[in-house]
Amino acid sequence: MSASTGQYGEIFDRGYLHYGGPRLGQTHAVWALARYSMARALGIRRPWTAKIIPMLLYAAVAIPVLIAVGIRAFFPAFEFLDYAAFFGAIFLLVGIFVAMIAPEMMSSDRHDRLLPLYFSRPIGRSSYVVAKLLAAGLLTLSMSVVPAVVLWFGNGLLADEPVAALRDSLDDLGRIAVAGTMIAFYLGAIALMISSFTGRKSIAVGVIILGFVLSESLSLAISEALRDQPDLARWTFAISPSRTIAAMVGQLFDEPDLAADIPLNASLGVMAVVIAICCVVMFAWYRRRD
């Protein structure tokens, strides 16, 4: 609406306009929250200091993969990094990554008192948890699956017959997808659940990292204590994320040392149960309590 017209231009009165466009549903809100959470966790549209740690972790995962592909290009017979070694090596990095992003996603909302704002909008409480799981899972997939797929693609392209090599190694791609997805959602769910209990990010980060480290020590200690009962001792892997992931990766990529005689179904089952427990705890925690 033009208020006045002059020689050098026009002055516009930006009067208030009511919104007459579409109002999308729950799925849109879930995706919007997941996208916003991922952007904030990566430091996008935030000061540069918020970007440092995620970028360093991405670099730490990507650089060995790129080096491996580079070495393969010049020395085809030399395998610097196989899939089992890659997934075995990234546990620590992915663990630190989820310890950084999950508190940013969950604890920050609690700290900044945003929950009443979210829940006074169409998104439900369970949808809020789903959005956060989606955000944490997708972001962690970019750490666990994407570099492994790059490695797979690089190995295939550098073979004598790239198309045939890629076609023949489709099984590996499937294993990469299973391993990467399970790792992402397993660690993501644990980290989100821990973060949902506190509004202090530093506490959440500390508890997640300590939890990953101590659970392995505890698992090994109990296993040692149960040395006389090997059948029982074998199951102590279930309380350690690192041992559970190692067992799954060992079976998937045929590495007996990593698998430690733990069946694939057992490790996958433990991960699925832990993911389910974390979800149930979060749904219950965010359920309206008054």
Place this chain on the structure above:
Amino acid sequence: MHAEPNQPLSIETSALVKRYGDVLALDHVDLAVPRAAVGLLGPNGAGKSTLLKILLGLSRSNGGTARVLGRDAVVHGRELRMRVGYMPETDALPDNATAADFVSHMAEMSGLPRRAARQRAADVLYHVGLDEERYRLVKGFSTGMKQRVKLAQAIVHDPELVFLDEPTNGLDPLGREEMLELIDRIHRQLGILVVLSSHILDDVERVCDYVVVLDGGRVVASQPLHVPDDDSADLHVRVDGNPDPFLDTLREVGLEARPAGIEYSSDEFVIARRGDQTLDAIRDAAAATGSPLRLLRPATRSLEDLYVDSVGVGANGARGNGRGAAT
């Protein structure tokens, strides 16, 4: 006040009960609030925030029903929350986000597509006076600017009704004045219904047409704030010059006048109305004594009168003690 007959009331509750353990926060609250700028007034702990939370679906009642804009707050909660906005009392903002990003995100959370959300965020931030600052991080904002961001996120999706919980909290006098002007504008110019929860009488009196007074979880008053013509109200009069002859003449016809009180001018008097002839008697007395009649109006009850009558003043004078905070 909007008075379209076919439109539902803004808020309706019936025997609404809310308990926190042994504490009865809302005690069978019955309300039928018209489409207006509504002030929700009461001392701290009166149940204002609890009522807002139930109306928004943030909290469950222990009994009774609540309807907002004609929709049940529980059954149609999700649909309802697309049509209402909420500005909480607490400082609910992410420090490390820009105002534009946060408000745009909240628009998307209300169902607006991404592009429309960004456009609406820019427009609304302009209307609340944060056009220049919208790309700055919220953590650098003053209290008044943060309150404006909270207000912007509450109206970014163009709601029909907006709940404002203590919107002038923490603001200096100038900031408070600007916030009240904004709220008034939201209702009068943008046509958004406002429910303003406050314990400050002036805030409610400034922007609201209708007031609901809560005390101890009960509704103690629910009525329009400004009654334009009250035929039974006492009359305020003022005449130029010496009022004694005028007052004596009134006394002769049985009308007693008393000083209006310290909040009015010293030559203003209140006359108790006695039937339809009172106005004629005042006119005749003024004519007979040659006293120029400068003021003749019904005595309206101020919000303070209503509040004190409804909530009362405790023995220690802690409640209803003036025009500032109600507690």
